[in-house]
Structure formats: structure tokens, C-alpha cells
Amino acid sequence: MQNKTVSEPGRFDTTVYTRELDAVLANGQEESCAALVDVSDEKNMVQRVQGTPPHAPLDAAQLGLLTRAVLMPDELSSVQRTELNVLISALGGLQAVVIPMSKEDIFALRLSGSNRVLILLIRHRDVTVIDAGTVARAQVVRSKVEQNKLELSPMEQSYSIWATLVNKLMELTRKAGMSLQLKGVLKDAIQGDEYVSAGILVDLAQRSVLDYYLIGAVDAAAVLKAVLPLFGGALDLYPLLAAMGYARHNSDNNSGNNSDNNIGKVQLQIGERDFYWLRVPYFPLLHLPFDPIAMLLLYKKPQGNPVLDWSVLDRAGLNLLRLRIGVLLEGGLQTMLEPFPRTHIEFQAILDELGRLDREDVISRLDIGGFAPRPVDIDGTIQRCQECIYYLPHRKWCDLPELPVPVEPDWWCRLWKV
């Protein structure tokens, strides 16, 4: 099936970028749309569409607005906030939020046909970025809660009485560092699953917390405060992150130095479309963003398991990161090609230096690693990544734990080893 570009030509409208978008579409669900969006200027966008999606593709202004709201909500003007609200409502309203983090995933899921939202924090079983297990767990908890009709008593239906009581209880338990189950619905749904570390059930119409279970660092009152505007169309995810124990780092704003606590990946269901955003380029395993400007976006009909979608986006993100590093190296980025380590102690000293780096500091990693965008002759032996023991050919990836970067087979660094 032929993919077509449906956006105005921008700086991303080149073979390099459309090829990556087409790869995402080729490996994903049929009738999907993939785009690369410059959050600072939606004119710099390319969108590729596969087949005839059930809903018309969004235009550049709409995708730009949604993407800016996800990545840098503080920078939206009041006019843009209003436009965003109208757009989300026209698309069918926010139904679900998934924020994959390095060790756990945050879910905020609207229960079907209701004003209730279930918020869950689910730990990964292993180091995979979006763990199929967390998605399955969230679905199980949601369906158990949906089966259990949480009927409110007349007293509880009085917002003011209920909200006051809940807030007092939450404040007391938070101060005491305790957990508390209010009604037991979540306890029934979560109990026995050691990977679900927090569950909160809120009612958007009542503006209240209905139930919560296993609260650790999670502040249920703050979760409620975050979820109300989020599901009201503001699309600001950072208050929810903060309420779930992830304080935002100040360095996020346009510096390019983002942390695990800042958004690199987001999945939203708005109306009848699933949207997947990946900050590009992005380190899938270590959550190391590199260029804060571009977001890779896939949107399509919802499907049960997002792991395949994330994996094709990750691959495209890695390819784009590799391209970016290649441009830097070929553009003359100076790195420490010498001294080449001749002993185990010298080798280990470089590893130690790499290990002390901020894990988001890609440039210093290239510098200390001594990267070159070409093979290098050491003592008459031509060395390159392709023959190095750390090179993973299928991913074109350096598997040295201190140097996790996508590489080309013809590159080299001074930690080369056979």
C-alpha cells in the first residue's frame, strides 16, 4: 500500500525522515498516520498516511498544538489553550493517558461510559520501557473496578461533605506516611498484585477521590487536582507526574537536558484515536532525550497491546538519533581519540569516567568515549564497531553499559575490544 504525505513541505520533508515514518507505518497497524513534528514550528512537519484511516488525518496546526501541549504545556498562550480544549472535545475527549517511565508506568484511564478515572502506578517486571505486563495489569484492574459498581450513598453524593472528609483523611494519612483504603474497591481489584504500587479512583463530576489503595509517595489529593484539568482538556501531564512522585526538573525548558522525570514518551487515547508521542531522538532503554524539538507521532485506531507500536517508534527514534550523532561527528565534533587504553586499568579508568557522567549527557559520552565516524588504524589493525564485541548488529547499537548509543558499523571509539 502506498503511503502519502499530507502535510505542507517543511524541513522534515526529506527522504531521510519520510523513510523512518514509512518504516513505522510498515511495521504497525494498518490505516495509521505517522508524523514528525517540530514543536516550535508546526510548519516544520511531515505527516505520512497509510491507506484510508477511519478518521481523517489531523492537519499540521492541530498536530502542532497537541504536541506542544504534551511537551511544553507552560508555553501555550491562553488562545491556544482554548483552541486545545475545543480540539480535544471535537476529537471525542480524553479517554486514557499512559506515561511510560524507566521503572514503572503511569496510567489514567477513564472508566467506560462514566466520569470516573482510574489512576495506577505499575512497576515493570524488567527493564523494558513499556512493559506488556503493566498494560495487561492496568486492563485487569480497570475491568475489575468496572465490574464493581461503586455506588455512592446519599451522603457521599454530597460533594462538600464527601470531599472534606476525604481530604482530611488523605492529609492525616499522608502526614503519618500511612496507606488507607476508603471503600475497598481498589483493594479488591489490586490486592495480590505486587507490581501495582498505587491506585486512585476519582470522580470528575463529583470532583472527589472515591477510593485509593497502596499510597506510597503518591499524593492522592494532588492526583485529583491534576486529573481534573487534564481530563477537562488542558492536556498538561506534568501535575500528574508530580503527584505520582516525579518532580519536574527545571532543566526541561528547551535546554535539551531532560530527565527521567520529564516527558519523553506519552500515549493518549483521545476519542477513537490512540496517539503515541516519542521525543526524538530518544534512548529507549535509558530515557535519554537528545533533541528536545522534534516529536515522532503515531496515531491510529486503539488496539489492546501498545508494545508493537512503541517498538517501531523506538526503532525509528534510534535511527534518527544515530543520524544526529553522525552529523555531529562528521561536522567536526572533537572527541578524545587518545590515549587509546592499553591496559585493563586504563580501560577501566575510561569506563569509570563515563559512569560518572550525567546519564543524559550524550555529548560528553561521545567525547570521553573518543568517537570517530570512521574506522581507525591502531598498531596496524583497522578497528571499527562492526568487529567490536560490544556491537549489536541488528540494532546497530553499542552494548557497552557505560556507552549506550546507536552506532554505525564503520564508526569507532577508543573502547573498541575483540
Ligand code: SF4
Ligand atoms: S565500544 Fe566503541 S567500538 Fe565498540 S561498539 Fe561501542 S562504540 Fe563501537
